[in-house]
Amino acid sequence: MDVFASIFFALLSQPSLLLYVVGGVALGVAVGALPGLTAVTGIALLIPFTFGRDPTEAITLLVALYGGAIYGGSISSILIRTPGTPAAAATALDGFPMSQRGEGGRAIGLATSASCLGGLLGAVVMATFAPLVAKAGLLFGPPEFFALSLFGLGIIVTISGKSLLKGVLAALLGIAITLIGYDPIAGLPRFTFGEPQLLNGLEFIPILIGLYGVSQVMRGFAETPGRSAPLAHIARFLPPISDLLKGKWLILKSAAMGVFIGSIPGAGADIAAFTAYGEAKRASKDPEQFGRGTPEGVLAPEAANNASTGGAMIPMLTLGIPGDAATAVLLGAFTIQGFQPGPVFFSQNLDLVYSIFGAFILSQFAIFLVGISCARFFVRLIRIDRAYFLPVILIFCLLGAYVTRFDVFDVWVALGFGIFGFLWERGGFPLAPILLALILGPIFEQNLRTSLILSQGDPTIFLSRPISLIFILVAVIVFVSALINRRKASRTAALQHNGGSPD
């Protein structure tokens, strides 16, 4: 309870945070609702606007945007079957059929309520468990941090995309990018080729803006322009209380699953939503109604994806290991503000930590208020012609890249990574492992080498310490089981392709 009292006083001492919460959530919902703009893109584009701001206000704005964007994706999922964010893809399965039946308002209302309740549970779990994890994190040494970074990379590789090989290559490429610049231990410049601009490495924000901003704009430019389909008139967005009462246990169960999945480094809101949807269908008395527009099919993924945001914040704040792609970007934002999240940060910046907790809890209420009161505006927003908003996003991207160091070089970096990201995704390679590796790469290298120096080159140091051993074992088990599963799936597909039947 001490934690919650501290959160309360932290908010009381800075009432202006409420404005940042509401503003961040509103921006987040808008970003999430617009197909093609994800939570990651939204945070990446907003970071430049926080330069020079008070760290608490800046982080509050970004954290609120994160929650808002995860919810906002459901609006376009429900109304036009185009998930605004990958986290809302599962919502489209039942949300869109509801919308087709003329129950779009009810579906949005359910999504809003489930997001708020799920997010609230996630926020409470975060505030309760984060201090405990941070305390445990103080016991971690280089071998544990190395194992944890390997674990995070292992998870993201196994869950992003269908090809394990492509995921591994993406993660390796991400680590390779972080090798540019001064070596973290010996201070030797590497892969700089005499370019002074490369001595401190490539900046995170321009790469991020390139991979998640410019490449998405490029994807939009590649699509054939078309007129958006007319939307049915929606009378009300408040869901019937009976729907929520009927689904209360489902919301709670899905949120619990979401917060757990979110807290696993590497696994994010999209996995949480699909897992909760699958479980809701499995446990339902009427599973055949799923996919035809059942309210449970909206409640489960929406409670889970917003709950996962609180879960994903736990390893990010306490160990400096992002829970998903969006928290990887948030971690970058902390670094820009001069903080290095981890156990030491947590214990030394309690005021900031409690303010973030408070802002995160408030943003869940803001999701409900903004979601219900501004639903009509967001519905109109998703109908804006891409021809007008894509070029605007492009300008935001390029300007954001420039203001990172006030150097046009970073605009070129954003363009280069934009073209690369566009081709990379088109080739079926996932982007998320690159992003996570950009954050985890330096942790991986520094702790690998420090551990080996401590053990005088003996690699068994990673297996002789229990926490490190557990992380490595779990990562290996997850990776090997994913490999076996995909082999099986590939063999089944090959047999079906050849007209045979799998045994």
Place this chain on the structure above:
Amino acid sequence: MDQQRTGERGEVFRPSLSYGLYLVCALIGLGLMVVGSGYRTPNVGLVGPALVPLLVGALLLLLSLVPLVAALLGGSPSRTRSFASGAEENQTPFFKSAVLRIAALIGITVFFALGFEFLGFPVTASVSAFAGIVVLGGRPVVAAPVALILPALLWVVFVELLGLTLPIGDLLYALLYS
């Protein structure tokens, strides 16, 4: 299109984008190994600045070569396809107009980067936004006000509110202050 026969049952290996990307990964891996080996320091042995470049480079090279070699040697085409190119590759062909639009986007970005300091943010952003909207089929009547208002708004936010410095450009400076 160049097509190379690889399968025994007449299936073909099409040089696809994913194979090109595997090749890029292999080359980056090779580069990491070649350049990285130069960072070996005698007093710390392998645990020096060369360790991770060599490790990551070797893994990148080896793993990217697997699908490339498998495809070139033939093997089972269906297995190669499922393992390497993956069902996820976007095989939708680009329309010529899409290629032109992407080329225009790259052109707009290059213009932005080249003109940013000389022409200044307001002019480059206006021209870029206007060109982008028109390329995507937006009406010039709407594009013009958007292209004028957007840079002005961003200028107010970044320069006036956040206190950051953006280049105004020689041209606009001369017009405003001479």
